[in-house]
Amino acid sequence: MTAAPRPEACDLLIEAGWVVPVEPHAVVLEEHAVAIADGAILAVLPTREARARYAAQETVSRPDAALIPGxxxxxxxxxxxxxxxxxxxxxxxxxxxxxxxxxxxxxxxxxxxxxxxxxxxxxxxxxxxxxxxxxxxxxxxxxxxxxxxxxxxxxxxxxxxxxxxxxxxxxxxxxxxxxxxxxxxxxxxxxxxxxxxxxxxxxxxxxxxxxxxxxxxxxxxxxxxxxxxxxxxxxxxxxxxxxxxxxxxxxxxxxxxxxxxxxxxxxxxxxxxxxxxxxxxxxxxxxxxxxxxxxxxxxxxxxxxxxxxxxxxxxxxxxxxxxxxxxxxxxxxxxxxxxxxxxxxxxxxxxxxxxxxxxxGFEGLVGSIEPGKQADLVCVDLGRVETQPLHHVISQLIYATGRHQVVDVWIAGKRKLRDGVLVDVDVAALLANARQWRTRIASIRLT
CATH class of the missing domain: 3.20.20.140 (Metal-dependent hydrolases)
Incomplete structure (x- = not known):
């Protein structure tokens, strides 16, 4: 009996209910995954195949989400x-x-x-x-x-x-x-x-x-x-x-x-x-x-x-x-x-x-979900009240989706947003700083 091939290593596997690669145009891939290593996209393939082919250090599963380019x-x-x-x-x-x-x-x-x-x-x-x-x-x-x-x-x-x-x-x-x-x-x-x-x-x-x-x-x-x-x-x-x-x-x-x-x-x-x-x-x-x-x-x-x-x-x-x-x-x-x-x-x-x-001039790097491009990716939760029922994924993304439905963001494969929460950002400090700028700007007299 021939042994099953050993899974390939990758850093991250993102499984989504729908992958919208943008290129090819207007395509929606249902129950697909994106494999990522060293900040770049290795493959876009059906989720079941991805699980068999790759041994990921981290797997993110979003069955109710669309994965789109950043x-x-x-x-x-x-x-x-x-x-x-x-x-x-x-x-x-x-x-x-x-x-x-x-x-x-x-x-x-x-x-x-x-x-x-x-x-x-x-x-x-x-x-x-x-x-x-x-x-x-x-x-x-x-x-x-x-x-x-x-x-x-x-x-x-x-x-x-x-x-x-x-x-x-x-x-x-x-x-x-x-x-x-x-x-x-x-x-x-x-x-x-x-x-x-x-x-x-x-x-x-x-x-x-x-x-x-x-x-x-x-x-x-x-x-x-x-x-x-x-x-x-x-x-x-x-x-x-x-x-x-x-x-x-x-x-x-x-x-x-x-x-x-x-x-x-x-x-x-x-x-x-x-x-x-x-x-x-x-x-x-x-x-x-x-x-x-x-x-x-x-x-x-x-x-x-x-x-x-x-x-x-x-x-x-x-x-x-x-x-x-x-x-x-x-x-x-x-x-x-x-x-x-x-x-x-x-x-x-x-x-x-x-x-x-x-x-x-970044079209060789980002803008679509294709092997070889940088993993600048966004998961959008389409399972919310505002985007149900889901008849057409791309139409829903444009005509019904709000930015509050963004749940995960990666740039070059590095997590920037997890479950809607910013990673490694002191939000309280940002807000305090914005308030002090409001005070400074309010004191300016226009002539």
Missing amino acids: LVNAHAHNPMTLLRGIADDLPLMEWLQGHIWPIEGAVIGPEFVADGIALAIAEMLRGGTTCCNENYFFPDVQAAVYKRHGFRARVGLPVIDFPTAWAKTAEEYFDRAGEVHDQWRDDPLVATAFAPHAPYTVSDANFERIRMLADQLDVPVHLHTHETAREVEESHAKLGQRPLARLDRLGLVNDRLVAVHMTQLTEAEIELCAQRGVTVVHCPESNLKLASGFCPVGKLEKAGVTIAIGTDGCASNNDLDMFGETRTAALLAKAVANDAAAFDAASALRAATLGGARAL
Whole structure:
């Protein structure tokens, strides 16, 4: 008699009622398991086969849960968790120039950035987000905090045409960007991107320099653009060109461009983005709250443009809830397109996972549950009252699931959330720190 093969060793076996790998598209694997070793996915296979094939150091069994890739927040200003709710119900430029920038001018610094990101990481993990595309000042501090917490991030290297606490001149912005990039260029969790603020705050010369350096360093360019009708009108009045046409003239409309918001687009601009491989990050709740406009997600998707989802910052959203953001994105896309079939549930989930990973240049690492990728994974309990009866797993994830149903989170195979409780995070200290920032910010007088 031939002896049965010895089980293969693995670090972790996650058994789920349903595995939603995202790639292939719209597939749901019932009663499947994911085997993990050294932080990477070894195999995705039926649970019964997995138990026979692998001898795991740890097994997590979630028969009422869906296992999905970690959500990717493709546009965030995470230090702004500390500015949550301070200037609500205002249009973009009044909100930005009259409130946000003056308050930031009074408080921004390494301590503010570190504390805001620590609070954001806790919120994101509790909601199933395992990766973000960060856009703020003090990227050296950002990177260190993300690394310390074992959180995956693409950290923006800011460039803006006026002095800030981070840098005073164009040369200083670029010098410091180079230093941060060099420090983190080989890190397995944290990478960098150029993050020019917006077309209306960055000169042609600085955009051209960014284009050249982004090509040399092989990094994305993370940029707010076509956020409002006013931005587009002022660009045309001042320069005789819409912002996207100007960026194209400067050589920036290509597959490195991560274009955030994009609420004001012509048919020709949509086709240009499709041809050049531009990724569009849709931030529906921020756009709705600031009355900035509507991103034509249905048209972009039909044209073949990669769509990602972002929350924007807590000062304009006011949360980092990717489940809520993705649901809003799916519903809003239907209304804007006047088509109930536009941006269906599977497409929305893909945008919140693999679409975000592609925006960040991380598609080889995360965004789908495939052998060889990093084990950035989330278990979502679908056995709750709010998600019963369960007719269609992906539809339920997008249209009925809340972030409170996230029960387990791993990044590179390391547990970050267990049974809904953060691992190795002092929540009481986080809350106390948030309260002292509330007191400090409340004391600021706006002139």
